[in-house]
Amino acid sequence: MALVLxxxxxxxxxxxxxxxSDKAPVAHLRSLRDSKDATGFSRDLWxxxxxxxxxxxxxxxxxxxxxxxxxxxxxxxEEIGRTLMPSTFLSxxxxxxxxxxxxxxEVQKSAHLPKIADGSLLAALAVDEGTKHRPxxxxxxxxxxxxxxxxxxxxxxxxxxxxADLLIVAGRTGGxxxxxxxxxxxxxxxxxxxxxxxxxxxxxxxxxxxxxxANVEVDADHVLGEVxxxxxxxxxxxxxxxxxxxxxxxxxxEEVFGRTVTYLKERKQFGKLIGEFQALQHRAAxxxxxxxxxxxxxxxxxxxxxxxxxxxxxxxxxxxxxAGTTATLAVQEGVQMHGGMGxxxxxxxxxxxxxxxxxxxxFGDSNYHADQxxxxxxx
Amino acid sequence: xxxxxxxxxxxxxxxxxxxxxxxxxxxxxxxxxxWGGRNAKFxxxxxxxxxxxxxxxxxxxxxxxxxxxxGGLAPAEHKVLREEMAAMGARSPLSSFGIWxxxxxxxxxxxEAQKKEHLPKIAAGLIRWCQxxxxxxxxxxxxxxxxxxESDGDDYVINGQKIWTSYANYADWIxxxxxTDPTAKKHDGISFILFDMASKGVSTKPILLxxxxxxxxxxxxxxxxxxxxxxxxxxxxxxDVAKYLLQHERAMISGMGExxxxxxxxxxxxxxxxxxxQGRLEDAMxxxxxxxxxxxxxxxxAAAERAVDLAKAGQSHPAFSSAMKYYGTELNKRRHEILMSxxxxxxxxxxxxxxxxGARPRAWLRTKANSIExxxxxxxxxxxxxxxxxxxxx
Numbered sequence: 001m002a003l004v005l006x007x008x009x010x011x012x013x014x015x016x017x018x019x020x021s022d023k024a025p026v027a028h029l030r031s032l033r034d035s036k037d038a039t040g041f042s043r044d045l046w047x048x049x050x051x052x053x054x055x056x057x058x059x060x061x062x063x064x065x066x067x068x069x070x071x072x073x074x075x076x077x078e079e080i081g082r083t084l085m086p087s088t089f090l091s092x093x094x095x096x097x098x099x100x101x102x103x104x105x106e107v108q109k110s111a112h113l114p115k116i117a118d119g120s121l122l123a124a125l126a127v128d129e130g131t132k133h134r135p136x137x138x139x140x141x142x143x144x145x146x147x148x149x150x151x152x153x154x155x156x157x158x159x160x161x162x163x164a165d166l167l168i169v170a171g172r173t174g175g176x177x178x179x180x181x182x183x184x185x186x187x188x189x190x191x192x193x194x195x196x197x198x199x200x201x202x203x204x205x206x207x208x209x210x211x212x213x214a215n216v217e218v219d220a221d222h223v224l225g226e227v228x229x230x231x232x233x234x235x236x237x238x239x240x241x242x243x244x245x246x247x248x249x250x251x252x253x254e255e256v257f258g259r260t261v262t263y264l265k266e267r268k269q270f271g272k273l274i275g276e277f278q279a280l281q282h283r284a285a286x287x288x289x290x291x292x293x294x295x296x297x298x299x300x301x302x303x304x305x306x307x308x309x310x311x312x313x314x315x316x317x318x319x320x321x322x323a324g325t326t327a328t329l330a331v332q333e334g335v336q337m338h339g340g341m342g343x344x345x346x347x348x349x350x351x352x353x354x355x356x357x358x359x360x361x362x363f364g365d366s367n368y369h370a371d372q373x374x375x376x377x378x379x
Numbered sequence: 380x381x382x383x384x385x386x387x388x389x390x391x392x393x394x395x396x397x398x399x400x401x402x403x404x405x406x407x408x409x410x411x412x413x414w415g416g417r418n419a420k421f422x423x424x425x426x427x428x429x430x431x432x433x434x435x436x437x438x439x440x441x442x443x444x445x446x447x448x449x450g451g452l453a454p455a456e457h458k459v460l461r462e463e464m465a466a467m468g469a470r471s472p473l474s475s476f477g478i479w480x481x482x483x484x485x486x487x488x489x490x491e492a493q494k495k496e497h498l499p500k501i502a503a504g505l506i507r508w509c510q511x512x513x514x515x516x517x518x519x520x521x522x523x524x525x526x527x528x529e530s531d532g533d534d535y536v537i538n539g540q541k542i543w544t545s546y547a548n549y550a551d552w553i554x555x556x557x558x559t560d561p562t563a564k565k566h567d568g569i570s571f572i573l574f575d576m577a578s579k580g581v582s583t584k585p586i587l588l589x590x591x592x593x594x595x596x597x598x599x600x601x602x603x604x605x606x607x608x609x610x611x612x613x614x615x616x617x618x619d620v621a622k623y624l625l626q627h628e629r630a631m632i633s634g635m636g637e638x639x640x641x642x643x644x645x646x647x648x649x650x651x652x653x654x655x656x657q658g659r660l661e662d663a664m665x666x667x668x669x670x671x672x673x674x675x676x677x678x679x680x681a682a683a684e685r686a687v688d689l690a691k692a693g694q695s696h697p698a699f700s701s702a703m704k705y706y707g708t709e710l711n712k713r714r715h716e717i718l719m720s721x722x723x724x725x726x727x728x729x730x731x732x733x734x735x736x737g738a739r740p741r742a743w744l745r746t747k748a749n750s751i752e753x754x755x756x757x758x759x760x761x762x763x764x765x766x767x768x769x770x771x772x773x
Contacts, residue, residue, distance in 0.1 A: 297678035379645025
């Protein structure tokens with residue numbers, strides 16, 4: 001398959017870009033932050049997303065979606081990255097839709113997927129527990145009890161956890177922390193007894209929550225996939241999430257870079273445009289090259305997820321690691337080259353720096369994925 | 380089955396039947412590369428067989444038109460052939476600056492007579508070419524070159540000196556930049572001309588490098604007579620040809636690293652310095668360097684694939700080869716720094732049989748030229764800044 005977008009994918013990009021740049025420029029995020037908005041994103045915009053078919057992008061056609069793939073999800077994520085639009089697209093339309101369509105029973109699919117597609121159901125994936133992303137260290141206990149399980153433990157960095165109507169929770173039904181065996185995914189209604197959701201105000205003004213589970217009863221029908229065998233399903237979901245976040249970082253990097261190059265062509269010091277200085281030209285050129293190479297690696301990962309899902313881990317690790325490193329460099333150079341203006345809250349550049357830090361951490365940072373790649377290659 | 384799938388099956392079957400097993404192993408020495416030319420010798424019988432079979436199919440230059448000795452493959456078919464050859468580890472049957480550099484320039488700028496004369500001989504490996512670009516005072520600032528070609532009837536008389544001429548001492552012909560108008564601005568008085576290295580007045584002198592090898596020469600021209608018909612393109616517009624050719628040269632150099640062949644670098648290192656009980660490389664810092672390197676290497680591989688696909692879709696920027704050249708050469712230097720570190724004390728031997736004549740340190744030193752030859756990394760970044768980013772005064 002050619003490593004470029006198809007005509008249909010380019011059209012999807014154009015329509016996503018049109019909507020997002022019009023309705024949700026960086027000023028949109030700024031105003032949600034400044035007003036301390038309780039939701040943290042615009043439900044009206046999510047409706048608009050649903051009307052455009054974006055919420056059902058990954059939902060199979062027989063459940064009311066368009067049945068598209070990770071490349072298409074990445075196309076939308078990249079546009080989200082350009083304006084830092086806070087959206088439940090990643091949690092609901094990418095992760096939850098993939099979780100249900102890949103691991104759900106027919107009953108589970110029928111119950112949730114059409115509502116994801118029409119925009120009426122919001123969901124969140126609860127995996128991380130410790131300081132760093134270590135999915136195999138999942139230790140939230142899920143103990144058999146009657147016709148189901150009792151869940152006890154705590155989750156952190158649950159993206160959009162404060163608004164979710166449905167939680168997808170990784171728990172341990174067997175094995176020890178560090179083992180892949182014994183992991184199980186559960187569909188949990190956040191309103192049931194024993195769940196405490198604390199919205200965490202984040203550095204990037206995006207949305208996440210800490211969620212505590214105290215003997216939360218979950219019916220056996222609400223197990224997603226097989227008991228004890230959820231590790232593979234979870235890893236697959238995380239790979240889809242990693243590809244999506246990597247795409248967001250490509251969009252973010254390219255936007256910061258574009259703004260920075262524009263600034264180099266406008267700002268004068270020593271009687272010259274600062275873009276005339278070779279010290280800055282070479283750094284700008286290096287960053288451009290980094291972004292282009294990362295873009296190719298990310299598209300490669302998304303295509304591999306769509307075409308050869310079981311063997312996509314290496315390509316995904318490469319993409320997420322590269323995207324994290326590239327975005328980190330892009331925002332640092334962006335602030336530095338904007339000089340004092342880059343340090344002001346009034347300038348948008350800082351928003352990109354903050355978001356890049358969160359994206360880097362989400363689903364494993366560059367170090368995590370470099371380590372994973374080394375393990376995959378047995379060294 | 381689509382036509383392309385049929386082509387893939389046929390190609391795989393043909394390669395299986397025709398590529399000798401010896402030609403499917405990673406190359407280990409200079410002798411494994413066949414360069415062709417008047418004085419060429421095959422280093423082994425399988426090398427000869429493989430070359431001749433590929434030549435007869437036109438697959439030394441798979442995408443050139445058949446009338447010039449090529450395979451006439453469409454870009455998509457060419458990609459399939461490359462993938463199938465890579466999948467079985469098949470070696471390139473013929474290495475040649477004629478294929479990588481001159482050929483594309485002749486196809487674009489040459490007249491019919493020049494194409495008919497030179498391209499089939501390149502395809503068949505009959506003539507080995509070298510490149511007369513750099514001069515002692517024209518390195519990064521190539522357009523300030525001073526080798527002059529003075530008009531004398533139907534000929535030019537060429538005087539001057541080139542340097543860093545790769546394998547000039549083995550080459551049969553040279554493609555050369557000469558100044559045909561000394562009064563014009565520096566980019567406007569240059570012509571691109573071809574001549575026989577056996578011409579009277581041509582001499583070469585190998586340059587000993589830090590690797591102990593002499594892949595480059597100084598090349599001297601003392602009243603060399605060359606027919607005017609040997610100019611490619613328009614007289615005094617040779618810079619256009621030179622730049623076009625440089626794009627191909629940079630693409631070639633950026634692809635020179637041994638990407639994705641042989642054992643993973645981490646395992647090479649583990650063989651050499653050992654692993655802990657969990658199978659992780661004993662040197663944690665080196666392990667981290669290697670995995671970071673492999674991430675960048677895989678990403679560059681994707682970018683190279685994408686560059687071809689963008690070109691096919693008519694969406695590529697002509698200066699992008701400079702970006703790839705920069706990244707590919709810096710990456711290759713990193714690879715060899717890692718290999719030296721992984722080799723440790725073993726990699727310091729220079730002459731022993733055990734070290735295959737110091738192959739590893741010599742290769743390491745050779746890579747230091749990658750970011751200089753064909754345009755330095757700094758020149759590449761300048762080109763990206765100017766032509767792609769459109770930064771002022773670049």
